[in-house]
Amino acid sequence: MIECRGVSFSYDGAALALDGIDLNIEDGEFFCILGGNGSGKSTFAKHLNALLQPDTGTVCVNGMDASDPELVYDIRSTAGMVFQNPDDQLVATLVEDDVAFGPENLGVESAQIAQRVREALKAVGLVGFERHETHALSGGQKQRVALAGVLAMEPRVLILDEASSMLDPRGRKGLMKACHALHERGMTIVMITHFMEEAAEADRVAVFRAGRVAMLGTPDEILTQADELARLNLDMPASCCLGRALRAKGVPVHAQVREADMVAEVAQAYTERSEAGTAGQSSASQSEIADGAVPADNEDNASEPVIEISHLSYSYSLSARERRRWHKRSAVEGASNKQTLWGNDPSSPWALRDVSLTVCRGEFLGLAGHTGSGKSTLVQHLNGLIRPQEGSVYALGLDLSSKKDAAAVKAKVGVVFQYPERQLFAETVAQDVAFGPHNLGLSQAEVARRVASSLARVGLDLATVGDKSPFELSGGQQRRVAFAGVLAMEPEVLVLDEPMAGLDPAARGDFLELIDRLHRDGLTVVMVSHSMDDLANCCDRIVVMNKGAVFAEGTPAQVFAHADELKSIGLGVPAAQRMALALAKAGVPLRFDGLYTVESLAVELSDLLLGCADGPSGASHRADSSASAREEGC
Secondary structure, eight states: OEEEEEEEEESSSSSEEEEEEEEEEOTTOEEEEEEOTTSSHHHHHHHTTTSSOOSEEEEEETTEETTOGGGHHHHHHHEEEEOSSGGGTOOOSBHHHHHHHHHHHTTOOHHHHHHHHHHHHHHTTOTTOTTSBGGGSOHHHHHHHHHHHHHTTOOSEEEEESTTTTOOHHHHHHHHHHHHHHHHTTOEEEEEOSOHHHHTTSSEEEEEETTEEEEEEOHHHHTTOHHHHHHTTOOOOHHHHHHHHHHHTTOOOOOOSSHHHHHHHHHHHHHHHHHTTSOOOOOOOHHHHTOSOOOOSOSOOOSOEEEEEEEEEEESSOOHHHHHHHHHHHHHHOOOOOBOSSSBOTTOOEEEEEEEEEEETTOEEEEEEOTTSSHHHHHHHTTTSSOOSEEEEEETTEETTSHHHHHHHTTTEEEEOSSGGGGOOSSSHHHHHHHHHHHTTOOHHHHHHHHHHHHHHTTOOHHHHTTSOGGGSOHHHHHHHHHHHHHTTOOSEEEEESTTTTOOHHHHHHHHHHHHHHHHTTOEEEEEOSOHHHHHHHOSEEEEEETTEEEEEEOHHHHHTOHHHHHHTTOOOOHHHHHHHHHHHTTOOOOOSSOOOHHHHHHHHHHHHTTOTTSTTSHHHHHHHHHHHHHHOO
């Protein structure tokens, strides 16, 4: 289907983004591309449907030369692409018009277009959103609209450039299910991802480094090579990490790239050990693990509150009169519990509904929730970017319904949005970082001090990057400059809305370490994330949003003890906890007296499988490793 020979490309005529790529992708193959940020993945993907032309070499798609201008139309009809950021490819104001845009330009008949739009929206779980405005959707919902727009064109090749980076766990699972269904129908899938669990589902995997193919093979051949992956800024699937940890402890199992296979092998090993009469202890049942209501509040209320939200409701579409009517109707009919497979009720006009919560000084608060659950709307209330329609928001004692107070608090509650580098705009890095402090009316000396200090805090040197354009820097450096611009305001609270989206595993780890260091330096941090592992490792407390309301609140151990409830609203649990639950269902008697990490799970399993169930390394070791993960996992 796709044949690349000697493909090289440079954006500036000097540095090569692609350097002699030789690669075949077969018709009907599920092909995955991995690589660190800047390795050439997205540049390569744009060659596959003639968005870019190679400087040297050839790209053929279904026998058509992508460099032939007369074949560009046919190539783009054959190979449809979903970009990493959905805002880059949404073109219409309404969802159904955006999905119809591609088929219309292919000359498809009107009746057929309507059918394709319906089928595409059904495939991505957006039935009922046809008349919704695209700009008012969440990031994950926009990504699904972009995917539907490509599916409606019925391409033979589907190219996904980090298309799952903005999706919640249910959305990622839904995307993989859709990809497998299309693959079974004969479609060629080319998926670029940083999620190793997605790569494990492919037929073949290619790993890019510096514009070249560094590794090529099946998932089993590629994803188990820990040292080589680490050199390429990648990591192994959690199942492989567990398998390696067990082998290091003397357990005779093999690292598996798929969680189900790893769980099956460990369960089989336990069964054989039990039958030999050398292991056994009582197991916590699934009902005991997830019994009871999800905790609704944090027990420690002694800390000083810095943000207090009380009965906050917000709608992007309803007027004040319409909101009153809606409340009256809801009181009579009862609140709607309708929820689609992928997300929330499309008929509900509420972005937030009766939200009450407190952020305490010095804590690290995580916000989780399915796409469209209200997370981004909530965080924009925290420093007055959106002022409350109903209820109240107080930040540092200031009432954010007041225009004057909302303006004053922006210097003390800093917000870093999704794709922080898109907040950059100035000619030089120093000017960009200085913009906020300068607008505070500070002296030149104080502004200069803050610029140097904030750049140093994010690991950048003013003398090295200060005079450069921020757009000359790498993606990771741009993101650090955007962080520095917020830190230069010297906020008391740092609010982060999916700040790690699109980063490779190594860069993601660096940014989590940076955020954790800022927290240890005294900043109060509020972080929105779809990564359950990041939330478990970093946060003191987690608030889970569902359909615009607070669904759950508590410590990571409290919240993630309720896997079934979280699954019901489209979320999951950290990978180690997920494997532990699967092992428990398979009959392995785990204790579940804490939130598992890969290491603590390996310790307990090795005790069971090697006949040391009553040894000292069980619960106590798990507590030690959990504390270590909290201190060092970020």
